[in-house]
Amino acid sequence: MEDNYVEKSVVKYVNGIIVNVSAERFPVTSWSRIVQKPSTAKNNAYASTTIPMEGSTPHVTTTQAPIKYNFRKNPGKGVWVAEPKVTCNASFCNKLNLPGMQCMVIHNSVSNKKDNLWLFWNKSLPTLSVVFMSSQMVTVNVGGTLVSGVHAHVGIVQRRFLWSEMQLISEIKLPWLILGDFNAILSSKEKCGGGSPNRRFMMDFNECVNKCELLQAPKTGLAYSWSNCQHGNKRTLCNFDRAMFNQMWLQKYSDWGYTVGLRVVSDHSPLLGGSASIPKPANVPFRFQQMWLSHPQFMEAVSKCCLKKLKQALQDWNWNVFGNIHVQINDAEKKMQEAMKESDNNPFDDTILNKLVDAQNEYNSKEVQLNTLLRHKARVKWVKEGAANTNFFHTSLKIRQARNYISEIEDTNGNIISDQKQIAEILIQHFEKKFEFHEVEHVDSLLDAIPSVITKEDQEMLDVIPSEKEIKATLFNMDPNSSPGPDGFSGCFYKSCWHIIHKDIVQVIQLCWKRRFIPKGLNSNFLVLLPKSEGAKNPNHFRPIGLSNVSFKIFTKIIRTRMSSLMSKLVSSQQVAYIKGRCIQEQIVLASELVNEMKKKRRGENIGLKLDISQAYDSVR
Secondary structure, three states: OOOOHHHHOEEEEEEOOOOEEEEEEOOEEEOOOOOOOOOOOOOOOOEEEEOOOOOOOOOOOOEEOOOOOOOOOOOOOEEEEEOOOOOOOHHHHHHHOOOOEOOEEEEOOOOOOOOOEEEEEEOOOOOEEEEEEEOOEEEEEEOOEEEEEEEOOOOHHHHHHHHHHHHHHHOOOOOEEEEEEOOOOOOHHHEEOOOOOOHHHHHHHHHHHHHOOOEEOOEEEOOOOEEOOOOHHHOOEEOOEEEEEOHHHHHHOOOEEEEEOOOOOOOEOOEEEEEOOOOOOOOOOOOOOHHHHHOOOHHHHHHOOOHHHHHHHHHHHHHHHOOOHHHHHHHHHHHHHHHHHHHHHOOOOHHHHHHHHHHHHHHHHHHHHHHHHHHHHHOOOOOOOOOOOHHHHHHHHHHHHHHHOOOOEEOOOOEEEOOHHHHHHHHHHHHHHHOOOOOOOOOOHHHHOOOOOOOHHHHHHHHOOOOHHHHHHHHHOOOOOOOOOOOOOOHHHHHHOHHHHHHHHHHHHHHHHHHOOOOOOOOOEEEEEEEOOOOOOOHHHEEEEEEEOHHHHHHHHHHHHHHHOOHHHHOOOOOOOOOOOOOOHHHHHHHHHHHHHHHOOOOOOOOOOOOOOOOOOOOOO
């Protein structure tokens, strides 16, 4: 046995089963490895979790999906084991032969009670200390970061002790990651099969998560982490195992996520966590920032440059005037502190007081600019007024980025690819094949059956060159905060600078309309992939959308506005979907009535056909 400082620590031990709190020297089993050799021993644990810390970037290029973790190739920074089904002893732990781990394991067996949580940690980690221990949770501090392993009791009364313990840990105000088996779900969507979930149980868990200000970590892999191992109508799947973190953890490890692995010898899946090292793109596109509008010299900078060279001019102007907004806020805060101290020492000096007022105005101006920047990046449109809320916007931004990250993809052979270059190649090949040109047989005789409902006056209305008034009305009806296209200019730029650029915009729109031709750069688009569901990993699970330039949107908006007046002629009254003023629910009610009438006998036989277009929203041919 090794003599170690960890073995001499004492913590408050909470036993939620028998409702008892006692001061215990938390148990640590240690051993010395005399011979290192491969072992065939298998752990009977049902839920093991890796806890890679900072600097850990698990990288798996090709394996069968979902990932089956190999501790020999990548030991990680730590391993939580829940309900190991065996008593923790040095002989058994030595047989596990986990490479890179300390010859020591922390577990929560006290007073001759069997443990249900083990923690192995890597030798490269800094000093580890136990902050809290109970029969359902163990929390350790690793270099100023809290990590909690959980194995919740099956009883609702006992779990309420765990919810209280989690609220105590949340008050420490450190970066915190909590993961394990909570034996509870947050919503009915996290259960498949069996009886209806208990609403009271879900409300208790949701209330605890909200009070602790925890966020669900990005997840990939299996949708459900637990199975009752039954078949047929008796089969039940639940998402009992999860990982959550607070905002401080998100700010420090913004790319952390986990994968729900395979259920092989247990009814629970292992959770494999780590940071996805996704490199920043080399060719970051230009983006117009709304905070530029608050600067008094912005309009002057725009008026001095033509539209063709405006992008580069604004980039140089931004670097010279704004630079790094966070650095400027720190500098402005220091100036304000110095001015405030000087004013306090000379309270009756008007010159020094004016200097303090200028410093405060500059600091407030920088804070407003940061708030505008984060609000624009977070894409939160329902917040209109109120306090700065920079922390809220920053958290929303991090969550949105984490959800949109494509850290792994499944190829046509079922292999999981995590290399970013290979992911890009797979996605490009998939969508190029999907949208490639296909020869279509033209049957002109079909056109004879289509009635001519568009009159000469309607055609002239569609073809007439738009006036400046119509172009302006179309532009100002657009969402100013919508995502920009390849040129980087959003709608708020066009609206704010309309008095400067309106002649050029009107001239371009009218010229292209007259020649019936749009240049290649003007109609360019960014293709953005949005996941259709949580944990999307197949190319078919992503929905592509096109981000167009605002100048190109003007054409489409004008055509749409003009065509809307002709929809009643072109689309029959039976088509109630996707037409303004019509409701698709009417067809749902009609279809339900028809199905109910199917059982009634009439002349001949009754038949119902359900026709569906695969991925109708993604492509129309």
